[in-house]
Amino acid sequence: MLASYARALLPKRPASTGVVPQRELVVPAAPQDPTRIARYAELCGFPPEPATLPATYPHLLAFPHALALLTRRDFPFPALGLVHLANRIERSRPIGADAPLGLRVALTAARPHRRGSAFDVVTEATTGGREPVWRSVSTYLHRDRPAAPGPRPRPEQPQPGPVVERLTVPAGIGRRYAAVSGDRNPIHLHPLTARPFGFRRAIAHGMWAKARCLALLAGAEPLPDAFAVSVTFHAPLPLPSRAELRAGPRDAGRAFELRAADAGPVHLRGFLQALTLRS
Template sequence: MSTAELTETPKLGPLYLKAAATAPLRRGDPARAELPDTEYVRSDVPVDSEHLADYNRICGFGTRDELPLTYPHVTSFPLAVRLMTDRGFPFPLVGLVHVANSITRHEPLLVTDTLTQRVRLAGPRPHPKGTQFDVVTETGVGGRTVWTETSTYLHRGPENDSAPRQEGIAEVEAGRPTASWKLPGDLGRRYAAVSGDRNPIHLRPLAAKAFGFPRAIAHGMWSAARCLAAFEGRLPAACTVDVEFAKPVLLPSRVEFTERGAPDSAEKSFALHSTAGKTHLRGRVRRNGTENAA
């Protein structure tokens, strides 16, 4: 694997234009697809306090010395887009479906930390509905890797009944919600302004309809962040959070958050449902064995 050190954060505007212009060229045989063997590294990344405050507001986090568990996803997102718009990347960026996410935190990140982030691709591998691959991110402080993430994306293709089916996260029964949240119609645009993720399905109803959705839909990582904000102050210092994204959250709408598990248990389950009981997201929080592992 080759490593490329970037001296500045990639600008997303030109990358999105590149993705649109090259989309017709990225339609080869998924069964023969290969991912670029490159890792991008960005060092000395400071935490922008104003940007962090905006992120906290839109996702429901309070003001704390610790960074929200999901915040490094946002700071590394331009590196991921850079990888997925490189010449050798086989799939069109628009149309990829974020199906799952897993974050492991070895120790809390602080607002005063300066980050080093490394992003690479893994896979591809068959999925019953096409081909999936991972964006793998590592965030370090002072030479220690303290936060890792695997974002799994699906490129839709022909049905593949022979693809292995992995055991997913257990369902959390709808009903008796822990909290209920009313989501405004402009939530996708507001989160896009903070996260940089300007996929058109999140921005306007007409753009979403072009991709088969009746209205704009919320970002999956906003949904994950909003659920984790409900755990704020109660997440173990060392933990792993896994989420799977199911039915999209249409905007505007009302959603119901449900948490299950004893206060002192090593694992808790959670879910986000529609008021009609459809699952938008299911997840689990697991306490890691060593709180201060490096």
């Protein structure tokens, strides 16, 4: 992690082609750290010392390996400055908190985006077998084109349902999540380190916000054993702040959104749906 962050802070030569090398890292199965799992569960609002891994937890295990790929010399874009656009997680069955997990972390080719180039970080986790029990696709953007002048019209989706929870997000949640996850991107740590990247205040990690929403949804109604949960990230969640989670049924699943309090901007929108359970 220290070597990856050191490389991330070094100036990156301008990309000549923008070609993302389609590489992957395969990590052998390793035992889990129960203390780290418990800290993560408490931070995100999952039950303490869970018998099964929170569905978002394997993302933490994959993060150092994804960062290693994003800071390689042949990766064309600066790692600090990438924008996390979306994340989709598929869990084919519950994963025991004591189950050793093997990982495969891979990059996809870049594709055009209205603001630059987008690509995916794809992670699969296995528990002794060849078939993945968990899969994540995180979409990132490298911005190299300015936004079109004037406000861009965006169709407003209907609110998904009633307020499930009103949240007070503390100023230090970025530093606390960084200590557990290892994701010490400066935009999440302190206003002074966030300002060089264009933020007046530090902002919450997108994957913390997703995990917090998922924990609240699970508290309101048990999650299926096998499910997919997708989110798109919209306005950053500044620290500190107040927000509200809304959720309701839609298309044989549950739609949800995290919005700033008092009808403020949407921070993320998501959809949760059951999948066929695998043995």
